[in-house]
Amino acid sequence: MWIAEKGRELPLSDLLDPASTALVVIDVQNDFCHPDGAFGRIGADNSRMPAMASQIRALLDAARDRQVFTVFVRAVYDEEVTSAALAQNRRRLGLLNSLCLEGSWGAEWYGDVKPAGLAHEVVITKHRFDAFQGTPLDLYLRSNGVRTVVMTGVATSGCVESTVRDAFFQDYYVVVASDAVGEGAKERNDGSLAVMERAFARLLPAGAIVECWQGANRAERGWTRASKRAAAAAEEARSALVLVNLQAGPAEAEVGPALPGLERLLHAARSSRTPVFHVRSCAPPQAHSPNSLRRRSVPEDGDAPFLPGFAPSGRELTVDKYRSNAFADTRLGQLLRTHRIKRVVLAGTTALGDIDATARDALDRDLWVTIAEDGLGYGAGEHELCYGWHQLAAGRGCDFYNIDELTQIWRR
Numbered sequence: 001m002w003i004a005e006k007g008r009e010l011p012l013s014d015l016l017d018p019a020s021t022a023l024v025v026i027d028v029q030n031d032f033c034h035p036d037g038a039f040g041r042i043g044a045d046n047s048r049m050p051a052m053a054s055q056i057r058a059l060l061d062a063a064r065d066r067q068v069f070t071v072f073v074r075a076v077y078d079e080e081v082t083s084a085a086l087a088q089n090r091r092r093l094g095l096l097n098s099l100c101l102e103g104s105w106g107a108e109w110y111g112d113v114k115p116a117g118l119a120h121e122v123v124i125t126k127h128r129f130d131a132f133q134g135t136p137l138d139l140y141l142r143s144n145g146v147r148t149v150v151m152t153g154v155a156t157s158g159c160v161e162s163t164v165r166d167a168f169f170q171d172y173y174v175v176v177a178s179d180a181v182g183e184g185a186k187e188r189n190d191g192s193l194a195v196m197e198r199a200f201a202r203l204l205p206a207g208a209i210v211e212c213w214q215g216a217n218r219a220e221r222g223w224t225r226a227s228k229r230a231a232a233a234a235e236e237a238r239s240a241l242v243l244v245n246l247q248a249g250p251a252e253a254e255v256g257p258a259l260p261g262l263e264r265l266l267h268a269a270r271s272s273r274t275p276v277f278h279v280r281s282c283a284p285p286q287a288h289s290p291n292s293l294r295r296r297s298v299p300e301d302g303d304a305p306f307l308p309g310f311a312p313s314g315r316e317l318t319v320d321k322y323r324s325n326a327f328a329d330t331r332l333g334q335l336l337r338t339h340r341i342k343r344v345v346l347a348g349t350t351a352l353g354d355i356d357a358t359a360r361d362a363l364d365r366d367l368w369v370t371i372a373e374d375g376l377g378y379g380a381g382e383h384e385l386c387y388g389w390h391q392l393a394a395g396r397g398c399d400f401y402n403i404d405e406l407t408q409i410w411r412r
Contacts, residue, residue, distance in 0.1 A: 145222020
């Protein structure tokens with residue numbers, strides 16, 4: 001998909017399609033919203049909270065009627081989950097060890113904005129402002145076919161804006177229900193809405209969202225098992241070739257016997273316009289930690305070049321990695337999302353090291369994983385362990401194809 005097509009404005013019916021939208025309700029708890037809660041006790045003006053809660057209830061009613069996937073987010077700030085940096089913030093506000101403690105009245109839902117125990121409603125607990133940090137929020141969203149998130153709750157300039165930013169950075173469409181968010185100071189609320197509208201989200205009143213949902217059809221929702229089964233075949237088709245560590249140096253000898261087949265595999269991918277990502281190991285000294293130096297041999301003479309014939313070509317992209325796993329602290333996951341890739345075909349070296357680590361992470365990111373079984377390099381002593389590794393990887397969900405099979409698939 002070219003950039004001009006990506007940038008087109010979606011009509012509301014598509015943007016807010018109940019089949020691919022989630023309603024996210026953030027921190028609507030007594031300590032944030034009730035006048036007797038922790039924020040109220042330190043002087044926050046919570047007089048606008050009942051109106052905000054009324055708008056969220058209207059959204060919840062419409063979401064339940066149209067079976068929109070819904071996530072209730074609750075904050076807990078007990079001592080054992082509060083870092084030194086967060087504790088300093090709480091002390092400055094006069095809230096140290098007194099805000100949303102597990103089991104307290106302050107941590108309970110505010111009024112009747114609460115889960116109803118429905119199959120498409122989940123609750124997550126967070127310990128930081130951003131609801132993605134340290135929680136399964138992204139897992140729930142991507143597992144249930146969510147493309148757009150509708151954000152509501154408190155506080156607008158704190159937890160709501162933090163979560164909106166992260167959702168946008170993770171490539172979700174973001175809609176903020178402008179009258180279903182709030183905080184104690186109106187100027188901070190309005191300033192935050194202006195920031196989000198400019199850079200991260202589309203603002204809509206709750207009534208417009210409700211009207212859109214009420215006019216939507218009742219097609220199969222992304223959170224149902226039947227819908228997930230139907231989506232599986234389409235997801236499998238969007239594949240990319242990921243070549244790992246095809247560089248000069250020690251890895252060259254490991255992968256040497258597989259190079260003719262890898263050349264055919266790369267040619268087949270290019271001929272079929274399958275996206276190709278070239279992952280290379282890098283060794284900048286600033287990226288070395290004491291533990292990484294202890295665990296593995298790290299060259300001191302910079303980065304090794306790609307093997308002849310395996311350098312990126314045309315629109316193919318390079319990913320620099322610093323550890324075994326090609327997803328760890330790299331842009332690989334971001335690039336795969338950008339290109340809407342659902343299946344990765346892994347080849348390169350080393351099989352029981354970098355390929356295995358990357359495959360494990362890809363599976364946990366809900367990608368389909370295929371390994372080119374005759375397109376791998378093995379480190380010293382790894383050949384003896386090859387069969388057992390194949391069995392373990394297949395048991396985790398990896399598929400193994402030989403290069404001839406893969407080239408035939410890409411020629412179809």
